[in-house]
Amino acid sequence: MxxxxxxxxxxxxxxxxxxxxxxxxxxxxxxxxxxxxxxxxxxxxxxxxxxxxxxxxxxxxxxxxxxxxxxxxxxxxxxxxxxxxxxxxxxxxxxxxxxxxxxxxxxxxxxxxxxRRLDIPGTGLAGVHHLRRLAHAERLRGVLASLGRERSASGDREKSRGGAKRSGHLVIAGAGWIGLEVAAAARSYGAEVTIVAPGPTPLHGILGPELGALFADLHRDHGVRFHFGARLTEIVGQDGMVVSVRTDDGEEHPAHDVLAAIGxxxxxxxxxxxxxxxxxxxxxxxxxxxxxxxxxxxxxxxxxxxxxxxxxxxxxxxxxxxxxxxxxxxxxxxxxxLGQDVSYDRLPYFFSDQYDLGMEYSGYAPPGSYDQVVCRGDVGKREFIAFWLREGRVLAGMNVNVWDVAEQIQQLIRAGAPLAPERLADPTIPLASLLP
Incomplete structure (x- = not known):
């Protein structure tokens, strides 16, 4: 000892x-x-x-x-x-x-x-947020609740025609896990949400285009607006408060608050x-x-x-x-x-909950590392398992609203054996039977 x-x-x-x-x-x-x-x-x-x-x-x-x-x-x-x-x-x-x-x-x-910080004009305005620490979450929780409450035309920085009431607007820079989870939370409070991201889909660098589009559709179904292929160039303020954001393609979006979720x-x-x-x-x-x-x-x-x-x-x-x-x-x-023999070989694993979608991801398959994506289950109903393959070998797997399979997915990755894609895609074949 x-x-x-x-x-x-x-x-x-x-x-x-x-x-x-x-x-x-x-x-x-x-x-x-x-x-x-x-x-x-x-x-x-x-x-x-x-x-x-x-x-x-x-x-x-x-x-x-x-x-x-x-x-x-x-x-x-x-x-x-x-x-x-x-x-x-x-x-x-x-x-x-x-x-x-x-x-x-x-x-x-x-x-x-x-x-990571936004390196653009306007980041010192009230209403610009990050989310990493408990204090950030405490502040943002209050902000989202406030944005979700109806604002009267007389008190809103965006005057609405005829004195109608509307919710506040959150712009999120970045379409990674944090950006998407905050978007889901903001919509649950009733806030309006626009996501600005440079990629063609959410989570593009993690899931690739095949599955990134699924999350775009999920959020659009819940009222989130996306502006892909763009980056913020300025946060515009008035009296020290955020009123809008501008992007590098010349667009301007209304905003009461901005979340930097760029990694x-x-x-x-x-x-x-x-x-x-x-x-x-x-x-x-x-x-x-x-x-x-x-x-x-x-x-x-x-x-x-x-x-x-x-x-x-x-x-x-x-x-x-x-x-x-x-x-x-x-x-x-x-x-x-303590001097014990350690070889840390845990597979990357993460999970996310957004609206009625829950998912787990195991493995490592960045874009360019795989040659095929195979799904088993009903992608349209968002109840399926996706596998990223290279030469038939499973590099990563994501189970969406399908549970108690993460361990089996990890075993398939560790086995490293080539599998017939049609067998992976067949939900009548138990995953355990595919293990060597």
Whole structure:
């Protein structure tokens, strides 16, 4: 067992960091565990911020990874509201924003990611939002409720003919998962929604055109307007408030609020300052780690959104920003820190809920990596499973309103055996029977 006098430090108070700390104690580590969080809230999970909590279906307390009392009971020392500002690998110390210097024997960087910013005029106006932190979700939840309430013509910045009443308008820059989930939440409150995105379909870089169109139709059915093939060039204001947005093709859209949902960037500044290997942004960015989640420094590990890991199954370096990677990556890094033999080969997995559509995606099949998409079930009714194939081998699968099949889809991916597409497409053939 690791020496009881050792100190393990975790930088990052999200799901990956909290689960790593929990795992260290669960595996019997008796030394000091220090968890450094730059937010004042206890560690929380992020999916509810664009799903249940934003929709008003979940309470604030439901987002936290553990009850506050857990940390004291597990002898995990929390530094809330304290960013780590300097890392010294040679001296094995990390300095906090208040000047506190903490020595470590091993360190885990679970610094997460931050929303990418719009670099256009008008981003300083009231009514421009991002969604990454609990405080963002709290603010946006109130905004959506306000937009959904009817506005009288006398109080509306857009005068309506004859004094009619109408809802406020949200423009979303970006058609990824966050943009679409917020759009669904906004429509549930009654707000008007326009999504502006450079691609030809939503989720184009993830699902490709074949399945991206499905989500466009889903949102159009619920009243969302899309403006594809365009980017925002300006947010127009009046008296410090948003009144419209302009795009690079000369269009202008009315807006009361704007959400920037153009992706997230891994928080690698601390790793870069310390001289650790990082991945170029063009290749996805992130802190470079091996299959054991170890960085270029043997005493420093990284997990979660910030880590770009050598994936032993997919044979590529991969950075995954989704909940399951934080949930499983944090504990894997903790076990590696304890000297256990770790080869982190979890398949990418994420889920989304939008209106009456629920889905799970497993695997990795970016556009250009596959040669065929096969569906089983009823795509028109949005009850089906889609498979992305290369030479008959399943690279990824997405189940839409079909449940309890994600594990079987992952087994098909792991098996790597070529399959007849017509058998994959046949819903009368159980998935389990396709396994070698």
């Amino acid at each position: 690791v020496d009881t006098h050792q100190t393990f430090v975790i930088v990052g108070g999200g799901l990956a960091g909290a689960k790593a700390a929990e795992t260290l104690r669960g595996e019997g580590f008796t030394g000091r565990v220090i968890l450094i969080c730059d937010e004042r809230d206890h560690p929380y999970e992020r999916p509810p911020l664009s799903k249940g909590y934003l929709l008003g279906k979940e309470e604030r307390d439901s987002v936290f990874v553990h009850e506050p009392a857990f940390y004291a009971q597990a002898r995990i020392e929390l530094h809330l509201g304290q960013p780590a500002v300097h890392l010294d690998p040679a001296g094995r110390t990390v300095r906090l924003g208040d000047g506190t210097l903490i020595a470590y024997d091993k360190l885990l960087l679970a610094t997460g990611a931050e929303p 997230a960037a891994p928080r690698t500044a601390l790793a870069e300052q310390a001289g650790l290997d990082v991945v170029d942004r063009a290749d996805g960015g992130g802190i470079a780690v091996d299959a054991a989640l170890r960085t270029s420094d043997p005493y420093i590990y990284a997990a979660g959104d910030a880590a770009a890991a050598d994936h032993p199954l997919l044979d590529t370096r991969l950075r995954v920003e989704h909940w399951a990677n934080a949930l499983n990556g944090g504990p894997a890094a903790a076990r590696a820190m």
